[in-house]
Structure formats: C-alpha cells, structure tokens
Amino acid sequence: MQKLKNILFNKPLILTLWFGLSFFAVAKDVIMHFSNKETTHNNYIIYKHNFLNLIHQQSLFGPEPQYYFDLNHYGPVFGLVIAPFALMPNQLGVILWVMFLAFILYYSIIKLPLNNSQKLVILLLNVNSIMGSSGNVQVNPLITALVIFSFIFIRKQQDFWAALMIILGTAIKLYGIVGLAFFFFSDNKLKFILSLIFWSVVLFVLPMLVSSPEYILKTYRDWYPDLLAKNAANFTSTRGNVSVMGMITKIFLVKNLSNMLILVPAILVFGASMLRIKYWRNLKYQLLLLSSVLIFTIIFSTSSEPPTYVIAFIGVSIWFVILDRPITGYERFLIIFALVLTNFSPSDLFPRYLRVNYVIPYALIAFPCLLIWLKIIYEMLTRNFDKDAETLQLAGYAD
Numbered sequence: 255m256q257k258l259k260n261i262l263f264n265k266p267l268i269l270t271l272w273f274g275l276s277f278f279a280v281a282k283d284v285i286m287h288f289s290n291k292e293t294t295h296n297n298y299i300i301y302k303h304n305f306l307n308l309i310h311q312q313s314l315f316g317p318e319p320q321y322y323f324d325l326n327h328y329g330p331v332f333g334l335v336i337a338p339f340a341l342m343p344n345q346l347g348v349i350l351w352v353m354f355l356a357f358i359l360y361y362s363i364i365k366l367p368l369n370n371s372q373k374l375v376i377l378l379l380n381v382n383s384i385m386g387s388s389g390n391v392q393v394n395p396l397i398t399a400l401v402i403f404s405f406i407f408i409r410k411q412q413d414f415w416a417a418l419m420i421i422l423g424t425a426i427k428l429y430g431i432v433g434l435a436f437f438f439f440s441d442n443k444l445k446f447i448l449s450l451i452f453w454s455v456v457l458f459v460l461p462m463l464v465s466s467p468e469y470i471l472k473t474y475r476d477w478y479p480d481l482l483a484k485n486a487a488n489f490t491s492t493r494g495n496v497s498v499m500g501m502i503t504k505i506f507l508v509k510n511l512s513n514m515l516i517l518v519p520a521i522l523v524f525g526a527s528m529l530r531i532k533y534w535r536n537l538k539y540q541l542l543l544l545s546s547v548l549i550f551t552i553i554f555s556t557s558s559e560p561p562t563y564v565i566a567f568i569g570v571s572i573w574f575v576i577l578d579r580p581i582t583g584y585e586r587f588l589i590i591f592a593l594v595l596t597n598f599s600p601s602d603l604f605p606r607y608l609r610v611n612y613v614i615p616y617a618l619i620a621f622p623c624l625l626i627w628l629k630i631i632y633e634m635l636t637r638n639f640d641k642d643a644e645t646l647q648l649a650g651y652a653d
Contacts, residue, residue, distance in 0.1 A: 268378050280353075297390060308334075309333075311465050332425070356384055416436070523631055
C-alpha cells in the first residue's frame with residue numbers, strides 16, 4: 255500500500271499528468287488536422303474573434319458562421335485577456351492558451367493554505383477534469399483560478415488584488431462574482447469596497463483604449479439580452495442546464511419550473527452557513543466556504559454544462575482533503591460517487607450507453623455535487639471548529 259501511495263502521490267508524475275494530458279488533449283487535433291490553419295477548436299476561434307471584433311468595433315454577440323458555429327457570450331474585457339494568443343497563428347495560439355489555463359489553475363491550487371500532500375491530492379483528483387476542459391478549450395480553469403486567488407488575497411489582507419480577481423472574473427464570465435462571498439473575511443472592508451469600485455472603473459474603461467467609449471457602452475447594453483437569450487436556450491439544450499434545477503426538470507418532467515423555487519432556498523441556506531461569525535478567521539471554516547462557493551456556483555446555474563464542472567470538482571477536492579481522518583463510510587461513498595458520475599462520466603472512461611441515455615439527459619452530473627454541497631453546509635452549521643488547528647494535516651500522507 256505504501257508503495258502504491260509513493261507512486262500515486264509522486265509530484266513529478268502528477269505534474270506530468272496535469273500538463274502532459276492537457277497538452278495532448280489540445281495538440282492531438284492540431285496534429286491530426288495540421289493542414290487546417292484555422293484549427294478545429296471552435297471555442298478558440300470564438301475567443302479569438304472576441305478580440306478581433308473588439309478592435310474592429312463589431313458586435314461581440316452576433317453569429318459569424320463564416321468563422322465559427324455557436325455564439326460568443328464573453329464581454330469585451332475577455333478580448334484583452336485573449337489578445338496575446340489571438341495575435342499568434344491559430345495552431346500555436348490555441349495550444350499556448352490551453353497550457354496557460356492549465357498553469358494558472360495549477361498555480362492557484364499550489365498557493366492554497368494547505369500542505370503539499372493535500373495540494374497533490376487536489377491536482378490528482380482533477381487530472382481528468384483539466385484534460386476534458388483542455389480538449390474543449392474551455393475558459394473555466396481561468397474562472398476557477400480567479401475565484402481561488404480572490405480567496406487567497408483576502409486571507410493575505412491584500413484586498414486591492416482580491417478585488418481585481420473578482421472584477422476580472424465577473425467581466426469575463428459572471429461566475430467570477432461569487433468571490434464576493436469572501437468579503438466577510440476581509441480585515442479592511444472599506445478598502446475592499448473602494449478597491450472593487452476602482453477595478454470596476456479601470457476594467458470598464460480599459461477596452462475603450464482599443465475601441466471607443468460608444469462601442470463599449472453599446473456592447474454592455476447588448477450583453478444583457480444576449481445572456482438572457484443564452485439562459486433561455488439552456489432549457490431546451492440536451493447538454494445545457496446541468497444543474498439542480500435541470501436535474502429536477504428532466505427527471506420529473508416538470509415544465510416551466512421557476513428557478514427561484516430552488517435558488518432562493520439554496521441562497522438562504524448558503525447565507526445561513528456564513529453566519530457563524532466567531533469562525534470567520536478559522537482556516538478550515540474558510541476553506542469549507544471556498545469549497546461551497548465553487549460547487550454552489552455550478553450546481554445552481556442553468557448555464558452549467560459538463561465541462562463547467564471543472565469548477566465544482568475543485569471545490570469537491572478541497573472539501574475532501576480537509577476532512578477529518580479517518581473519513582467516514584458516507585464521505586468515502588461521496589468522493590467515489592463524485593469521481594465516477596461527475597468527473598468521469600463526460601469522458602471515455604465512462605460507459606457511453608449510460609452517459610448518452612441517462613447521465614446527460616437527466617443532468618445526473620450535478621447529483622453527487624449536490625450531496626457534497628449539502629454535507630459542507632451541514633458541517634459549516636454544526637461543526638466545532640475550535641478544535642481545528644490553523645495548520646491542516648492530511649492523515650496518511652507525509653509531506
């Protein structure tokens with residue numbers, strides 16, 4: 255058993271899997287279709303044209319079937335983020351973009367206030383997720399990293415930079431706004447609020463430097479109806495609305511289910527879990543909130559798709575590594591259930607028949623994450639954190 259642990263928790267091996275499989279996932283299509291200079295990665299072409307449309311002051315949200323299928327739903331700030339990669343040849347740009355995303359998520363994980371073994375476990379548990387995200391050229395690893403960085407900076411009393419992470423994440427994809435949940439951990443809330451205002455103004459004005467004020471104002475006006483249309487489309491998509499609401503709708507054939515019937519109680523329960531003020535400075539309590547935020551963001555969003563669950567599964571992994579050891583039978587069941595149904599089911603590691611006929615049609619990817627989120631909420635509401643030391647140890651794994 256010890257020999258197996260030494261193999262599994264070998265840092266060079268885990269890093270090779272993390273970055274090697276990410277590279278393989280994106281590079282294989284580039285190599286197989288090398289004569290296609292436009293690349294077969296549709297998402298990357300969408301991202302690139304976000305930047306091109308920004309500098310040419312064309313609509314970010316209209317269809318452009320001559321370049322790509324589907325639609326862009328990212329704001330003008332994202333055009334600046336993707337710009338260095340968009341200026342490269344497509345085949346090189348898409349590979350470097352994916353490797354950047356893999357690195358930024360890796361870097362955020364290793365900066366968490368955990369021991370080395372815990373960080374390696376998180377990376378190992380998410381190797382399949384990052385590979386799937388890389389193959390789909392998704393932006394979700396960046397959003398995950400920005401949320402984690404907002405948590406890290408607030409803990410370090412660097413509210414100015416935490417505010418940048420939150421505003422940048424929100425400007426790219428609205429999921430980033432959940433970083434505001436860490437507001438109560440700030441020691442200087444006024445500075446934090448002023449920093450949020452400062453970065454909101456900066457990131458609002460910044461795209462104007464490569465376009466125009468009139469164009470940016472119009473783009474933000476167009477963004478809201480675009481997001482509303484995307485949300486409406488999720489309800490009829492077989493791969494969209496992979497959420498608690500989608501699961502209820504698809505399993506029980508509930509028509510016209512109001513999201514508020516699920517979302518309001520979830521927000522109230524989430525808010526209640528944050529009311530134990532005396533534990534706001536307790537590391538384990540803070541990490542549970544980080545886990546809860548990452549999972550909540552996805553399982554209660556009708557915009558969630560299978561690739562989006564790279565965000566939620568990072569939350570699941572953080573929860574797992576900070577569990578008291580030895581873990582209970584139920585906790586062991588939850589992590590295995592999540593690995594199989596949430597992590598592996600969208601990939602070829604899972605039986606295709608079950609994925610196509612049950613997991614995707616009934617949004618079952620969300621179910622393990624819901625159970626774990628409820629377990630986290632229960633722990634935050636009832637656990638005695640006084641006995642938890644500031645330095646967390648993962649029993650059974652030596653640093």
